[in-house]
Amino acid sequence: MIRIALRMLVGDRLKYIGLVAGLAFATLLITQQGSIFAGFTRRSGSWIRDTGQADLWIMDPQVEFTEDRKAMQDSALLKVRGVEGIEWAVPLYKSYVQARLQDGTRVVVRMIGLDDATLTGGPPIMEEGTLELLKQDRAILVDARDVDDGLRLRRGVGDDGPRELRVGDRVDLNEHETVVVGTFRRTREFFWDPVVYTTYSRALRMAPPERKSLGYVLARVKPGFDPYEVARRVEETTRLRADTSDDYEARSMDFILAKTGILPNFGITIALGFVIGVLISGQLLYNFILENQRAFAAMKAMGASNMLLLRMVFAQVLFAAFIGFGLGVGVTALVGQLLHDSKLAFHMAWQVPVFGGLAILVCCLIAAAISIQRVLRLEPAVVFKG
Amino acid sequence: MSASTSTRVAVSCRGVTKTFGEGENAVQALRGVDLEVLLGHMTMLVGPSGCGKTTLISVIAGILERSAGECTVLGEDTSRLPDRQRAAWRGRNVGFVFQALNLVPTLTAAENVAIPLLILGVDYKAALARAGVMLERVGLGARTRSLPAQLSGGQQQRIAIARALVHEPRLLVCDEPTSALDHETGHKVMELLREVAAGENRALIVVTHDSRIFSFADRIAHMDDGRVERIETPTRN
Structure with missing residues (x-):
């Protein structure tokens, strides 16, 4: 039935494309902003990485980041x-x-x-x-x-x-x-x-x-x-203070994040991407379930258990999430690749697709949880109404 | 009732009632239905709109729980089964032909027909192969890959019949199977039902308004106001 569920999903091309496009857009927002945020934070340690011959950086204990000059x-x-x-x-x-x-x-x-x-x-x-x-x-x-x-x-x-x-x-x-x-x-x-x-x-x-x-x-x-x-x-x-290169980079990054407020600024955009993802995928999934509720009711009448229908809906949601996320993260990576030599601070750290994927998954699961209520409440007897 | 008749009883309802809602809003859809449906028979439920036909087949098919009375279907009182087991029982024993057909528009004819088998856990390929055989039997062997929208109303009805029979249920419930069809197509569908669906080991219940197909019935139960008023045995053409 999982295959049938997926065929039901992709068979309605327009809605399927809409759903995947919505999820891809949300992914794009989340991962692109996440990558730019990661790019900015990574840039805060560029000089330390470029000065690569040293294992230790020794400085005045009050130095907080790379541009902070407190001489010894x-x-x-x-x-x-x-x-x-x-x-x-x-x-x-x-x-x-x-x-x-x-x-x-x-x-x-x-x-x-x-x-x-x-x-x-x-x-x-x-x-x-x-x-x-x-x-x-x-x-x-x-x-x-x-x-x-x-x-x-x-x-x-x-x-x-x-x-x-x-x-x-x-x-x-x-x-x-x-x-x-x-x-x-x-x-x-x-x-x-x-x-x-x-x-x-x-x-x-x-x-x-x-x-x-x-x-x-x-x-x-x-x-x-x-x-x-x-x-x-x-x-x-x-x-004095002695940091390894990695520690000094991390400390500089933390200081810049704390002082500049870029974390909440990017966080808001990323959160907006998440909300848009939930709204778009939620509405499209809900419509999809709504339009297929007679089919689900018929299956229920024909012996499908609620658990089976839940599995079908979740398979549809996860499939759409996977494709939408793949497209979104692909476009993000492509944009990053095309603009890698520009001033755009872009760094797709491994955490970006991982957390982006989790965010989209949560989007879809929330959307599915809302939509699935209809399926669970479906009275199979509705199929006898003309 | 003779011993041989009782062994051929598929459905036995005694004093079945069904009430929707409570208090002042309560609507009594069934007011004490007595009905027997025999294996090998096509039993038609006829009567005016709102007389309780659909509610009765829903109760018989294990989709709705009755409010009172007794009803045994294929030897099982389905109201005593937990939801999940009742769904599984329906999956094994009941085939449905819905008035609105309820074919999934994005699935091919074969996939639509295979759904009951897939619900029972049959492997996708095996289910599709059996669906193909079933479609052959209803004369649509060449249209296994067609989508419902690419088929005529009569052909869609055949797919619905094939879907209802593919898992070889012992009870077939058809709700207004000819209501959306012209006279000739309706007759063909009923002939198909008699030819393909009817058998010694299967009971057919057909809900209909269409008096033109009464002649296909072995028994006709006339319903009115939530009761079976009378049962007649029509003369065959």
């Missing part, structure tokens, strides 16, 4: 290096500074200073030039993607019109002249300010003078040591 004393670096289980540790500078381009364009940039000797913590992909070029005098690297928007000569220089920055261009950082020696690509971040890389010592020279200047210590754990155990030792020894 330089001696922290030596203390970390002395902890058992640390293979190496390097300083990392990060701060917002004023940049002035050749045409007078002024923009705030995030300046990251890398350890002069090892250049550890540099950008993940060099597009033009090499990381080694940072060792040249006054050298900086600029973000090739930011060239498209943030770091752009808006008025142009000489005969040039507005154009992107390129190798050889001069940029004043906090009134210190620098030269672009290369461009890089990085993963898009939650925050939008352009990023420039330079060496740690040069960054300190260009930054406003401070008593404390060390933003982070990046450390690698020796093979065979547990990073969490080493992190605990670092915290005990230095009284």
Whole structure:
């Protein structure tokens, strides 16, 4: 009878398509918004992931997320290096500074200073030039993607019109002249300010003078040591905070979610998708059951038990949910794939289709529970009424 | 009643009443029906609208519970069975031809016919094969894959008959089987019922207003105001 139930469902093409389209639309709303939400939250950890060589991030205990600058004393670096289980540790500078381009364009940039000797913590992909070029005098690297928007000569220089920055261009950082020696690509971040890389010592020279200047210590754990155990030792020894990369990413994400309110904002849209799903699927299923109630009543008269009819209705609902969800999540994935290189924050984490699927399933079960009341209350004797 | 007659009794109703609603709104549809339906007979229930014919066949078929009286169908007092068992009993023993046919429009003729078998748990392919055989018997062997909308009224009625018989029930209940058909088609359907459905081991109850088919009956029970007023045995053509 399950096969008969499915034939009844798909046989009425118009209603079947309507039902599946409604569920696909609800799925699309839920999974697309879910994926964008996941994309935004993932972006909050982009810089940490891009700085992939370190196992541990050591910072002031009051630092709450990646853009939160609370500098430490330089001696922290030596203390970390002395902890058992640390293979190496390097300083990392990060701060917002004023940049002035050749045409007078002024923009705030995030300046990251890398350890002069090892250049550890540099950008993940060099597009033009090499990381080694940072060792040249006054050298900086600029973000090739930011060239498209943030770091752009808006008025142009000489005969040039507005154009992107390129190798050889001069940029004043906090009134210190620098030269672009290369461009890089990085993963898009939650925050939008352009990023420039330079060496740690040069960054300190260009930054406003401070008593404390060390933003982070990046450390690698020796093979065979547990990073969490080493992190605990670092915290005990230095009284600083030591996070694994994953922990720091999660902590940054939690802070941004808590402070920006994007969770309730996206949550409302996702909830709306759920409500729309319930309403659409509920109404269509109810109509479907209503139009087939004589058939169900006839089956009841012919000996079908309520349990059998329930199984039939649930089979119809689950089938429609499966197809609708498949289509919806497919379209979401397709849109994400097509726009993966755009500014759209899209990340279909495994949780998105799983929770999206559960949401659609719950939608359909609620709709089925409403519709099924009619089937259960059906009096088989109605089939004798003409 | 002789011993041989009693063994051939399919349905025995004594003083059956059925009341819908309660108090001032109560409507007494059956007011003490006495009726016997014999195996191998086609019994027609005739009478004016609202006289209780449909209620009576609903009670006999185990779809409605009577309010009072006794009714044994194929040796079983179905009112004593729990809902689920009563449904299973109907599935095994009763075939229905509904006035509105109640064919599922999105299913093929064979699938519609196979429904009673599928309800009984027969495998889909086996049920479809038996439905095909049944459709052959009613002259629709070539239309197994047709949808009801692609068939004429008479052909749809044949599908309904095939569906009612495919699981070989011992009681066949037909509600106004010719009401939507022209005279000629109605006659053909009744001939088909006599030819295919009637048998020593099966009882047919046909509810009808159509006096043109009375001649097909072995017995005619005239009902009025919730009672069987008289039973006659018509003369065959």
